[in-house]
Amino acid sequence: MGNKFIVIEGLDGSGKSTQLKMLSEYLAQKGEKVYLTAEPQNYETGAYIRRILSESLDRDMYLQAALFLADRLEHITHPTLGIKKHLEDDEMVICDRYYYSSFAYQGTASDMNWVMDINLKCPEIIKPDLCIFLDVNPKTCKERIDTNRGSAELYEKSTALMEKIRQNFLDVFDKLKESENIKIISADRSIEEIQADIRKAVEEA
Ligand code: ADP
Ligand code: TMP
DSSP: OOSOEEEEEEOTTSSHHHHHHHHHHHHHHTTOOEEEEESSOSSHHHHHHHHHHTTSSOOOHHHHHHHHHHHHHHHHHOTTTSHHHHHHTTOEEEEEOOHHHHHHHGGGSSOHHHHHHHHHTOTTOOOOSEEEEEEOOHHHHHHHHHHHOSSOOGGGSOHHHHHHHHHHHHHHHHHHTTTSOEEEEEOSSOHHHHHHHHHHHHHHO
16 A cells, blocks of 8 residues: 555544554554554644643644644654655555644634645645544543543533534535545444444555
């Protein structure tokens, strides 16, 4: 399959980490060279973002969108660790979240079209070959977060906020349906059923 760029999106608690671990093991067994990565990254901007997410800092939504974009640009262009470098080396890049998360999350309290513009009109931002959205009922995600995590982050505070984020994702996918390859997978099912659909989508990409 080689140098494909694949993104997985979904609400917090939708099962992205669980599915990505299974997918990367499956692809590695098939002999693919896989680079598994995630946003936000751990560069300096990422550390700043983590403080905002944990609510030790309260920051404006436009500033948040700009920080996520800065973090994304470093994630793409870093000379040795960047997504572009891995693709040039013929690796398959699988990324947990990408610009769709900025549209859906920062779009809850800023002008979503502006967030889309600063990302999609930036020449360094690359378009994924496939975006898979794990669609799970926000109530289920919230229950999983409350059961499994010590404390909820900024965007995990209420089911109502998570409903709004899910709706933003669906609106964004509708806007991008002509220009991007987006697969929405119903993920209120067993881990194995979801994984089978993800593998099929990746193999068809
Ligand atoms: P994310 O990375 O999207 O935040 P995780 O993969 O960490 O989500 O999953 C959140 C929690 O839900 C974990 O405890 C995980 O074991 C559980 N989980 C994941 N997928 C399913 C599923 N299909 N059915 C039930 N529980 C699941
Ligand atoms: P995670 O590491 O558990 O996926 O958490 C990352 C959080 O950051 C999650 O709540 C989604 C949010 N986020 C944004 O708000 N905008 C973005 O552009 C990205 C990549 C993530």
